[in-house]
Amino acid sequence: MSIDKDTAARVAKLARIKVEEDALPALAQEFNTILGFIEQLNEVDVEGVEPMTSVTPQRLKRRVDEITDGDQQEKVLSNAPDAREGFFAVPKVVE
């Protein structure tokens, strides 16, 4: 399978990474190199093999669903590029 410029642009959009128009052909080329490498996986007979979900055969631990933390508004906001009046500030989302 070969990735063209349009597919590269679509993937960049899905990943929310701005890629300039003139950089798309080189990007598509790099994708194709890597995907060409990945294609080898098609040689493997995976019939009847379940996709791995957990590498160690452990059941996830359960815990009581209760509040154990909170009241840390200042700390939560301390690294925000733009925080105002106790909130994260972003450009207008809804018209």
Next chain:
Amino acid sequence: MTDLNKLTLAGARDKLRAKEITSVELTEACLAEIEKSGELNAFVHNTPEGALSQAKAADARLAQGDAPAMTGLPIGIKDLFCTKGVPTQAASGILKGFVPEYESTVSQNLFDNGAVMLGKLNMDEFAMGSSNETSVYGNAVNPWRRGNDDAPLTPGGSSGGSAAAVAADLCLAATGTDTGGSIRQPAAFTGTVGIKPTYGRCSRWGVVAFASSLDQAGPMTKTVRDAAIMLEAMAGHDAKDSTSADLAVPNFEAMLTGDIKGKKIGIPKEYHMDGMPEEIEKLWQNGTDMLKAAGAEIVDISLPHTKYALPAYYVIAPAEASSNLARYDGVRYGHRATLAQGDGITEMYEKTRAEGFGHEVKNRVMIGTYVLSAGFYDAYYNRARRVRALIKKDFDDVFASGVDAILTPATPSAAFGLGEMNDADPVKMYLNDVFTVTVNLAGLPGISVPTGTDAQGLPLGLQLIGRPWEEGDLLNTAYALENAAGFVAKPNKWW
């Protein structure tokens, strides 16, 4: 006493307990070396004041006789670990200015055990790389050089700063993380020891996530004994990481007897790669002979799906990365792009991520996005997870047949020159991890031990792979190999 920075963890611990030295003296010796090590670019955020205050506290603990193993021992922390009040960037522009309000469990465990943090160490951006050349801080440089050639070499990656700092005696040991070989490959390139424990042995809480089903923290040290001491201090169950194993952590150091009589060591035929340098074949054969001479039984084994480990990894790791790195959106922390008139939230995301991420990270995020996208999920991602199950089964079968550990080369070559791989396609760089990545996919413990040098005097390492949760036994086999190899070479100081 001079050159305190050259001590091992075990050596310094014994001197501290015997009151021959103080932690403040030891810490000052390391800080002085770090001051002079700018050309190595290993330490990227120095914390001398914090180090000295931790050292004083450690000396007080030692005086009271309350001194766990790491008390007063100065170490470096990879920039991937969140450290409270100390910049943590994962070597990325997108986390510029990020100062965590919390401490990672692993670094907290080390501090509770008395360790002293000298600063944060260079690495590949988000741990994506095998040469420390994707770092926003610039390349870390290997203290080793080829003979009299002064061309700068890579210390490996992604834990390149950790490896360079330990090899150059800037610190006694360092933390690393390993997703596809990022502890073991740099250890092999710098003549140091690095162990990636079983998946779940060390908590991932507070470690900036790359590929969560593969990431594990581990120690990078000067000796196997030091790796045993430090791993014990780092490891343990943590309720904050649901994949952390609720198992007791044994006293690994006490398991270092050096006796491996009767142990079954497997030599996998698939690891004889086409075009592998003769030096590596010879190193591997020598290591096999050493273990045999120490009383181990050598058996030929097969791990038939080895060839498919790297391609499976380059589906699974980018897929998980694309999901994990979605959080860098310019809203909650780190960099936000300056917006133009009329830009909305989508432009903010796209510009922020384009500016903040480096080339390799962007590519992997986009590859991950592609393999997870509608229509390709089954063909790529699910297929890779099926292949991963087969790779793990290869190891399960071998261990079920009675093999105790597997011996392989750690890397397909010695350290290469910085910039040498710039023109190569990315797949060539990925091949660095060909011997290590299987271990992450199978969740097993693996350790790199320096056992020789190449014709140009560069260190080379062998890898031992152990049964899950049996790091103690693995460390003991590594200890026997280390004793037999007697690797004592150090880089000539030029920095």
